Structure formats: structure tokens, C-alpha cells
Amino acid sequence: MDFPIAIKTVVIDLDGTLLDTAPDLAYAAELMMRDLGLPVPELNTIKSYIGNGVSRLVKRVLTGDLDADPDPELFARAYAIYQKHYSENVSRHSRPFDGVVEGLQRLQAEGLHLACVTNKAEIFTIPLLRDTGLLKYFELVLSGDTLPRRKPDPLPLLHAGHHFGTEPSQLLLIGDSLNDTQAARAARCAIFCVPYGYNRGVPVHELQPDAVVPSLLEAAKLVTRAH
Numbered sequence: 001m002d003f004p005i006a007i008k009t010v011v012i013d014l015d016g017t018l019l020d021t022a023p024d025l026a027y028a029a030e031l032m033m034r035d036l037g038l039p040v041p042e043l044n045t046i047k048s049y050i051g052n053g054v055s056r057l058v059k060r061v062l063t064g065d066l067d068a069d070p071d072p073e074l075f076a077r078a079y080a081i082y083q084k085h086y087s088e089n090v091s092r093h094s095r096p097f098d099g100v101v102e103g104l105q106r107l108q109a110e111g112l113h114l115a116c117v118t119n120k121a122e123i124f125t126i127p128l129l130r131d132t133g134l135l136k137y138f139e140l141v142l143s144g145d146t147l148p149r150r151k152p153d154p155l156p157l158l159h160a161g162h163h164f165g166t167e168p169s170q171l172l173l174i175g176d177s178l179n180d181t182q183a184a185r186a187a188r189c190a191i192f193c194v195p196y197g198y199n200r201g202v203p204v205h206e207l208q209p210d211a212v213v214p215s216l217l218e219a220a221k222l223v224t225r226a227h
Contacts, residue, residue, distance in 0.1 A: 001210050006170065007166075007190070008112065008113060009164045010114055013151075013180055016177065018116065018134060019100075019128065019134070021050075022047045023092070023093035024086065024091065024093055025050055028086035029041075030046070032082045050198040051179070051200055054079075087127075091128050097194070097196060100134070104137040107220045113139055115139065115141070115142065117151065121145050122146060140160060147159060151183040152178070152183045157171065157173060168189040169188070169189070171189040173191045173192070175191065176194050176199055177197060
């Protein structure tokens with residue numbers, strides 16, 4: 001791929017790409033386990049479970065396994081407790097990563113459409129973006145419960161493209177995980193990955209994105225507005 005690439009719309013992941021939300025996600029998990037009277041995992045262990053939505057995070061914290069399912073009754077109880085604690089602490093310590101605000105400003109100045117696409121539920125997504133000052137940059141926000149399917153399904157990316165009248169060939173996704181690369185490949189759009197996010201410890205270059213960018217600002221330097 002030759003740079004800069006000519007695009008019209010940039011779609012950006014939330015957790016691990018725009019915002020470092022791990023401290024608040026982990027804090028809510030700690031409170032949940034205390035309420036349940038269960039052992040609280042180490043902070044770094046909880047952080048390694050982040051990346052596939054709150055539901056899977058709760059299951060991983062309960063089981064200590066990336067793919068196992070806990071007892072359904074325990075999960076239902078734990079999930080409700082987690083949602084309560086997370087909603088009360090959604091932006092307690094979450095902050096934009098370095099270069100995010102500058103990158104968004106540069107992309108906006110380039111005249112590109114900006115959308116945030118996340119698997120996080122809307123009840124958490126909008127307050128989080130608002131509290132951290134990022135909501136104003138996005139013309140479209142698609143949460144995990146906005147559409148019938150979410151990443152790694154390509155539907156959210158295709159929906160964003162349709163919304164802005166942008167063909168997949170002129171759409172770019174910036175993310176941090178396997179979910180993002182799978183969604184982009186399925187949608188046939190370009191994908192950049194940041195190396196600092198939540199990909200369960202797997203280096204993002206192994207996902208073979210079109211570019212690994214150290215920050216959103218650096219990503220912005222690799223694109224130009226298609227005419």
C-alpha cells in the first residue's frame with residue numbers, strides 16, 4: 001500500500017485505540033468480585049481479559065479463562081453487578097491516549113468524516129466519549145448494541161460507509177485488535193492498528209494490518225482526503 005492513502009471516512013475503535021479505559025473496566029471488575037465474595041484477580045490479569053466487550057470480560061474474570069463460560073445464574077448476577085459499578089465509574093480514570101486529540105483534530109481539518117465504532121454498549125459509550133471530551137469530534141457513533149451485529153462482523157463498517165456515502169475502498173478503520181482487522185478485511189476497507197491497545201497480549205503486527213501506527217496523530221499523517 002502506498003501512502004498517503006486517499007479516503008473519505010475514518011472509523012475509529014474506542015477501547016484501547018482512543019481511550020485507555022482499562023483502569024475503569026478493571027476497577028468495576030474488582031468491585032464485582034468483592035460483591036460476589038470471590039477472589040479478585042490481579043490487575044494485569046484483568047487487563048489481559050479486555051478487548052471483546054463487557055459480557056466476555058465478566059465471563060473471563062469469573063472463570064479465569066479467555067473462552068470458558070461460567071454458570072449461567074452466576075453470570076447473570078455478576079453481569080448486573082458489573083454494569084452497575086461500571087456505569088458509576090465509566091470515566092473515573094479513563095483518558096485519551098497520547099496523540100489522540102491532535103490526531104482527531106488533524107483528521108477533521110483534512111475534511112474527513114469521523115465515526116466511532118465500538119462493541120461497548122451505548123449506555124457506556126456516549127457518557128465516556130462526552131466525559132473525556134471526544135464526542136464532539138464524531139459525526140456518527142455506533143455502539144455494540146446499535147446494530148444487529150457488531151465487530152468482527154463487517155456490518156458496523158458497512159453501515160458507517162453507507163451513512164457517509166463512502167465506498168469501502170475509501171474507508172479506513174483504526175483499531176487495536178483482531179476484532180478490528182477481521183471486520184476491516186470482511187468489509188474490504190483499509191485497517192491501521194495502534195500497538196498500545198487491548199489485543200490479549202498479541203503484537204498487532206502479527207495481525208498484518210495495512211500499517212502499525214504509534215499514535216492517532218501518526219495515522220493522520222498517512223491519509224489524505226479523496227476527491
